[in-house]
Amino acid sequence: MGFSNARGGTEAILAAERLVRSSGEEAGSDRIGLAQLIERMGLAVDRVMGEGGLWSPELAARALRRAEGDVMEAAQLLRAHRSSIPRLAYSEVASTDELRVIRRISSAFRNPPGRQLLGRTTDYVGRLLDLMPEDADAAEDAPHDHAHEHGHGHGHGHGHVHDEPVTTGDQDLRHPPRLIGLLREMDMVVERRPGADAEDPEPFDITRVPARPGAPRSAVLAALARAETGALVNLWYAYTFSTVKHGHEIPGEVRHGWLPVKVAHPVTGRPVTVTEIRVTEVETIDDLDRPEEDRSRLDLGYGLCFGHNERKAIAMAGLDLLVHRDGGRTELEQRVLITLDGIEACGFLEHLKLPHYVDFRSLLDRKRAVRGSSADGGAR
Amino acid sequence: MTTTLRPGTALRGLAGDAETTGIFDELSRREVRRAVLTAVAVPGYQVPFGSREMPVARGWGSGGLQVTLALVGPEDRLKVIDQGEDAGVNAANLRRLVCGQAGCDEVTDTREATLVQSRHRIPETPMTEEQVLVLQVPVPEPLRGVVSDMREQRRMHAEADYAKMWVSLYEDIVRNGVVTRSAGYPCLVNGRYVISPTPIPRFDVPKLDHSAHLTLFGAGREKRIYAVPPHTLVEPLTFEDVPFEVEHTSGAACRHCGSAGTYLVEEPARDGTIYLPAAMLAAAMRLAADGLVPLHRAVALVTSGPARVAGLTDRGRLVPGARADLVAVTVAGGWPTVRLSHCALTRRWSGIVAATPALADEIAETLRAAAGEPVTPWR
Numbered sequence: 024m025g026f027s028n029a030r031g032g033t034e035a036i037l038a039a040e041r042l043v044r045s046s047g048e049e050a051g052s053d054r055i056g057l058a059q060l061i062e063r064m065g066l067a068v069d070r071v072m073g074e075g076g077l078w079s080p081e082l083a084a085r086a087l088r089r090a091e092g093d094v095m096e097a098a099q100l101l102r103a104h105r106s107s108i109p110r111l112a113y114s115e116v117a118s119t120d121e122l123r124v125i126r127r128i129s130s131a132f133r134n135p136p137g138r139q140l141l142g143r144t145t146d147y148v149g150r151l152l153d154l155m156p157e158d159a160d161a162a163e164d165a166p167h168d169h170a171h172e173h174g175h176g177h178g179h180g181h182g183h184v185h186d187e188p189v190t191t192g193d194q195d196l197r198h199p200p201r202l203i204g205l206l207r208e209m210d211m212v213v214e215r216r217p218g219a220d221a222e223d224p225e226p227f228d229i230t231r232v233p234a235r236p237g238a239p240r241s242a243v244l245a246a247l248a249r250a251e252t253g254a255l256v257n258l259w260y261a262y263t264f265s266t267v268k269h270g271h272e273i274p275g276e277v278r279h280g281w282l283p284v285k286v287a288h289p290v291t292g293r294p295v296t297v298t299e300i301r302v303t304e305v306e307t308i309d310d311l312d313r314p315e316e317d318r319s320r321l322d323l324g325y326g327l328c329f330g331h332n333e334r335k336a337i338a339m340a341g342l343d344l345l346v347h348r349d350g351g352r353t354e355l356e357q358r359v360l361i362t363l364d365g366i367e368a369c370g371f372l373e374h375l376k377l378p379h380y381v382d383f384r385s386l387l388d389r390k391r392a393v394r395g396s397s398a399d400g401g402a403r
Numbered sequence: 404m405t406t407t408l409r410p411g412t413a414l415r416g417l418a419g420d421a422e423t424t425g426i427f428d429e430l431s432r433r434e435v436r437r438a439v440l441t442a443v444a445v446p447g448y449q450v451p452f453g454s455r456e457m458p459v460a461r462g463w464g465s466g467g468l469q470v471t472l473a474l475v476g477p478e479d480r481l482k483v484i485d486q487g488e489d490a491g492v493n494a495a496n497l498r499r500l501v502c503g504q505a506g507c508d509e510v511t512d513t514r515e516a517t518l519v520q521s522r523h524r525i526p527e528t529p530m531t532e533e534q535v536l537v538l539q540v541p542v543p544e545p546l547r548g549v550v551s552d553m554r555e556q557r558r559m560h561a562e563a564d565y566a567k568m569w570v571s572l573y574e575d576i577v578r579n580g581v582v583t584r585s586a587g588y589p590c591l592v593n594g595r596y597v598i599s600p601t602p603i604p605r606f607d608v609p610k611l612d613h614s615a616h617l618t619l620f621g622a623g624r625e626k627r628i629y630a631v632p633p634h635t636l637v638e639p640l641t642f643e644d645v646p647f648e649v650e651h652t653s654g655a656a657c658r659h660c661g662s663a664g665t666y667l668v669e670e671p672a673r674d675g676t677i678y679l680p681a682a683m684l685a686a687a688m689r690l691a692a693d694g695l696v697p698l699h700r701a702v703a704l705v706t707s708g709p710a711r712v713a714g715l716t717d718r719g720r721l722v723p724g725a726r727a728d729l730v731a732v733t734v735a736g737g738w739p740t741v742r743l744s745h746c747a748l749t750r751r752w753s754g755i756v757a758a759t760p761a762l763a764d765e766i767a768e769t770l771r772a773a774a775g776e777p778v779t780p781w782r
Contacts, residue, residue, distance in 0.1 A: 032493070233627075379602075381586065
């Protein structure tokens with residue numbers, strides 16, 4: 024008898040819960056501390072925050088531990104936690120001009136204003152599995168007595184984030200000018216900013232109003248920012264090789280850094296910095312090569328997500344631009360808004376495991392009806 | 404207010420008392436209630452709402468759960484079913500979530516419930532004006548199968564332009580001889596909006612029409628709520644000359660209670676797929692097995708006997724030209740199983756679902772022979 028038919032479903036689910044709990048208790052190894060997860064599994068924690076749509080390294084680490092390393096499940100835990108908390112306020116608009124960068128690279132210019140800052144990246148660390156004996160490996164990995172090895176007073180970020188001031192000549196490399204400024208000076212990008220007298224609409228809050236095709240760009244960006252990284256990369260990849268796209272975009276800049284978040288003080292009304300969050304920001308440049316487009320200029324796509332996730336931010340920027348250029352001709356915008364959320368896609372998939380015998384019986388009934396109809400010569 | 408604030412939040416206190424740990428804050432519950440009111444005011448219209456993530460996977464009833472949590476209070480009596488069953492793991496899980504949150508009582512008798520949350524079924528016991536039914540909806544958009552662009556779907560609903568839906572039903576009949584939509588059959592509500600009544604079986608669709616209770620549909624993943632208010636016209640889409648068909652197996656009834664007027668699901672048995680047999684048939688078999696009367700007499704007690712009493716001469720006998728439904732039965736453990744049936748009215752064979760093709764062939768052959776000439780006694 025299958026589980027769905029089990030009498031005493033309550034007993035069954037309680038027993039399943041016990042099994043989950045006891046396998047943790049029976050494990051011989053130490054429990055993983057939150058600091059370990061935040062510092063040593065930082066990229067996974069960042070993904071959980073990004074897909075869960077909540078900046079909180081500690082809660083994300085808790086979720087990741089509880090989910091036994093399943094990033095998607097951990098993101099779902101964060102989302103459900105969000106639902107239990109009332110929405111009290113919106114932050115002030117955060118300008119990424121204030122980003123204090125840990126890393127900043129440009130693929131478009133050899134030496135962009137503000138310089139390249141390679142920062143901490145595994146991009147150039149040989150992709151070789153370390154096969155040292157575990158004991159020796161652990162000794163190598165042990166903390167060194169370097170002053171800047173741990174934390175910088177944020178208490179909620181990467182353990183290995185290096186962001187002490189760097190200056191070259193009179194340039195503050197932690198606050199490089201944005202590349203888009205240079206491109207505008209060169210008159211190389213199409214103007215997409217609304218005129219001076221245009222309204223500045225509030226961003227679309229996809230957590231409060233369902234975003235459907237025809238929604239403003241802020242809704243598309245929010246959906247992309249919370250998208251499941253794998254789904255996002257897949258959609259970007261598939262469209263990159265579609266017939267409407269001749270080349271690939273070139274990231275003007277990829278930045279990873281700290282961004283202050285301000286809210287209006289409830290008493291004084293003045294903006295107060297309540298926290299700093301780490302974000303990855305990408306501005307990507309693409310050719311405008313369709314007949315109806317301005318062939319003399321370029322356009323920019325934008326990507327921003329919680330934590331350090333360059334894959335996500337680059338794919339997001341590429342898709343932001345693709346959605347804009349598509350202009351509603353295809354269902355790309357719908358796919359971005361409706362299909363990229365990992366919690367929704369996985370939720371629907373998971374629900375296939377629930378009993379469906381009522382509708383299955385209905386399906387069998389129709390199959391037999393079709394046969395009965397054709398046996399009668401009923402299929403006209 | 405049942406709200407939660409994490410310690411250290413600068414704005415703590417602004418939301419009033421914030422002590423109870425919950426899965427759904429009060430402001431969100433209010434928002435869902437507003438969507439529910441709109442849905443009731445415009446029957447069948449899919450109201451978008453800011454669906455929250457619940458502590459169950461999206462697809463495990465997060466929409467129904469939000470509607471239920473928005474309505475439920477400590478004085479309520481809640482029944483939760485999945486596939487019509489109280490005891491399934493999913494129903495049990497949702498029930499403990501809601502009851503844990505709202506402090507309400509849980510019941511299994513539909514008549515005692517004030518609120519029923521269900522997945523895929525409308526309870527067999529008719530519900531009253533005092534009760535609310537919440538159905539979990541996986542895919543709320545009935546037009547999804549004919550148009551994929553959501554902008555076009557919205558236009559079609561706005562203009563009540565359901566031509567493509569009708570064409571797809573027509574094509575279905577032309578290609579397949581029958582309407583092949585199984586569960587979640589498209590229905591017109593109040594003569595205005597087409598809805599997908601969740602994957603309830605077609606058997607349950609007539610229960611929606613002019614029902615005494617309020618039915619609310621919650622789709623969490625797709626972020627929509629819609630409603631069938633009490634005493635509202637609900638018509639399954641079909642043509643005048645193609646009657647709407649509910650799931651039906653001739654001669655089948657519940658193995659446990661003998662009910663033939665309820666929705667029956669099939670259960671695989673060790674010797675193959677079976678239908679749950681009719682109580683009358685079982686009674687006839689029992690009489691024969693107990694040696695009280697020969698089998699053909701026992702069968703006559705539930706066939707030609709009642710026909711004669713009712714004055715019906717065109718049925719009850721296996722003779723050429725008579726309207727007789729035929730069933731082929733095997734008996735195991737004292738209980739008969741209908742293997743194959745032939746409906747005299749529709750002239751359709753159905754239910755070739757036996758353990759082996761050879762057995763099915765044999766039964767079918769026997770029946771075809773039986774249908775061609777009088778056979779007494781039939782066995």
